[in-house]
Amino acid sequence: MNIPKNLLYTKDHEWARIEAKTAYVGITDYAQESLGDITFVELPKKDEILEQTKRCATVESVKAASEVYAPLSGRVLSVNAELAAHPELINQLPYEKGYFLSMEFSNDSEKANLMDAASYQRYVEGLSK
Amino acid sequence: MLKTPFYNIHLALGAKMAPFGGWLMPIQYQGILAEHAHTRQAVSVFDICHMGEFSLEADPALSGFDRVVTQNITSMPVGSCRYGFMLNEQAGILDDLVVYRINKNNWMLVVNAAATSGDYEHLKKNLSGKYHLQNISGKMGKLDVQGPQSLDVLKNIFGDGLAGLNYYRFSEFVFEKERCIISRTGYTGELGYEIYISNDYAIKLWELLLKDGRVKPAGLGCRDTLRLEMAYPLYGQDIDTDHTPLAAGLAKFADFSKIFIGKDALLKEQENGPREHLVCFQADSRRAPRHGFAIFDRDKRVGIVTSGSFSPSLCVGIGMGYVSGNYDIGTQLVVKDSGTEIPVRVVKKPFLNKTSI
Numbered sequence: 274m275n276i277p278k279n280l281l282y283t284k285d286h287e288w289a290r291i292e293a294k295t296a297y298v299g300i301t302d303y304a305q306e307s308l309g310d311i312t313f314v315e316l317p318k319k320d321e322i323l324e325q326t327k328r329c330a331t332v333e334s335v336k337a338a339s340e341v342y343a344p345l346s347g348r349v350l351s352v353n354a355e356l357a358a359h360p361e362l363i364n365q366l367p368y369e370k371g372y373f374l375s376m377e378f379s380n381d382s383e384k385a386n387l388m389d390a391a392s393y394q395r396y397v398e399g400l401s402k
Numbered sequence: 403m404l405k406t407p408f409y410n411i412h413l414a415l416g417a418k419m420a421p422f423g424g425w426l427m428p429i430q431y432q433g434i435l436a437e438h439a440h441t442r443q444a445v446s447v448f449d450i451c452h453m454g455e456f457s458l459e460a461d462p463a464l465s466g467f468d469r470v471v472t473q474n475i476t477s478m479p480v481g482s483c484r485y486g487f488m489l490n491e492q493a494g495i496l497d498d499l500v501v502y503r504i505n506k507n508n509w510m511l512v513v514n515a516a517a518t519s520g521d522y523e524h525l526k527k528n529l530s531g532k533y534h535l536q537n538i539s540g541k542m543g544k545l546d547v548q549g550p551q552s553l554d555v556l557k558n559i560f561g562d563g564l565a566g567l568n569y570y571r572f573s574e575f576v577f578e579k580e581r582c583i584i585s586r587t588g589y590t591g592e593l594g595y596e597i598y599i600s601n602d603y604a605i606k607l608w609e610l611l612l613k614d615g616r617v618k619p620a621g622l623g624c625r626d627t628l629r630l631e632m633a634y635p636l637y638g639q640d641i642d643t644d645h646t647p648l649a650a651g652l653a654k655f656a657d658f659s660k661i662f663i664g665k666d667a668l669l670k671e672q673e674n675g676p677r678e679h680l681v682c683f684q685a686d687s688r689r690a691p692r693h694g695f696a697i698f699d700r701d702k703r704v705g706i707v708t709s710g711s712f713s714p715s716l717c718v719g720i721g722m723g724y725v726s727g728n729y730d731i732g733t734q735l736v737v738k739d740s741g742t743e744i745p746v747r748v749v750k751k752p753f754l755n756k757t758s759i
Contacts, residue, residue, distance in 0.1 A: 313688040367616035
């Protein structure tokens with residue numbers, strides 16, 4: 274299970290990479306593995322306002338559709354347009370070319386609601402027990 | 403939850419397991435898309451041991467067997483198999499099944515896992531006189547070998563005689579002194595074979611097959627996408643006791659020249675036209691219709707999706723569902739669930755045309 278050290282994580286298996294006031298957002302290796310082959314993703318629009326823990330995207334695998342929740346509140350700066358034709362990037366490179374969007378996050382204190390890599394690792398290990 | 407003799411083999415191969423028809427079955431090994439593509443392009447082996455098999459010794463007319471199933475069994479040559487249904491008096495579908503004619507009065511019936519015990523009771527209730535019915539599901543293993551290279555792979559094991567087997571024909575073959583039945587049938591739309599062999603030998607055969615570099619194991623996940631691309635119905639989903647072969651567009655598998663249970667109801671339905679029709683539809687996007695989604699004609703709810711998925715071959719969402727009224731090929735409909743709206747158009751079945759079958 275790949276859990277990069279420099280990211281923050283949610284209990285719903287989203288990740289956020291913070292660069293100054295910008296957060297890059299995607300789903301974790303654990304999430305893509307559990308979902309199986311991803312065949313479709315619905316992303317928010319540029320400038321859409323996201324709210325922490327609220328739905329920001331939908332991913333569909335062959336078997337089912339699942340909601341993806343915003344790890345932080347803020348405004349969407351851009352979405353990963355490549356996913357429309359190549360949703361398999363989420364399976365292949367969930368932390369890189371398979372990212373969902375970038376956002377300008379509005380509330381620094383919300384970061385406290387997220388887990389660091391070590392906590393997320395423990396959390397995931399607890400789920401498989 | 404029941405397990406096939408392959409349970410530990412599936413786990414060792416890293417399969418994701420899930421319940422299906424009362425059995426814990428492998429859904430995928432490498433991934434549904436990869437397994438789907440491999441079946442369409444090369445050859446896959448599926449553990450189908452969960453399906454039910456009955457052996458029946460019976461004169462079709464004297465025992466009443468001919469009345470219980472919709473297919474014309476008396477005209478079947480020995481060594482052939484035929485698809486059809488068992489219906490209730492209202493023509494609701496109790497199960498779909500393939501009947502194998504082993505000998506003049508010797509049959510094998512292949513039925514759905516979840517329907518096995520109900521089918522057995524239904525047969526017992528409706529057969530009479532001299533007959534011998536046996537549920538042989540417990541000792542009978544079943545492997546499906548499917549894909550354009552299936553013949554090449556199986557010829558190495560069973561000999562060139564396999565090449566002479568036509569579609570919906572079967573023959574007896576020998577594997578390591580064990581007799582088995584191989585039919586040229588399947589549920590994928592590709593050239594393929596279904597192998598009926600005792601459980602112990604099924605495992606040996608599986609291991610031998612996987613030694614051939616062309617063969618990969620495939621799970622029920624891609625079996626579902628493969629069959630849906632061909633618009634083959636799945637019992638319990640697309641067909642059930644609430645629907646008749648006429649509504650399902652499968653009336654050609656009922657022989658109206660003979661007497662069978664449910665025939666009167668079917669004839670009556672034919673006269674008035676069925677209240678619902680099973681239609682196939684295709685989305686323009688990758689978004690998948692799902693089982694249970696509502697079907698709308700503009701703002702009017704007209705039906706419900708019975709099967710739906712992303713089609714790995716066509717790279718768009720496809721599905722089937724019952725609609726009230728007649729919808730011509732090309733009609734635009736919308737499939738909806740809370741917050742999801744998928745524009746679709748009615749298409750001809752099957753979704754996929756050029757296969758190796």
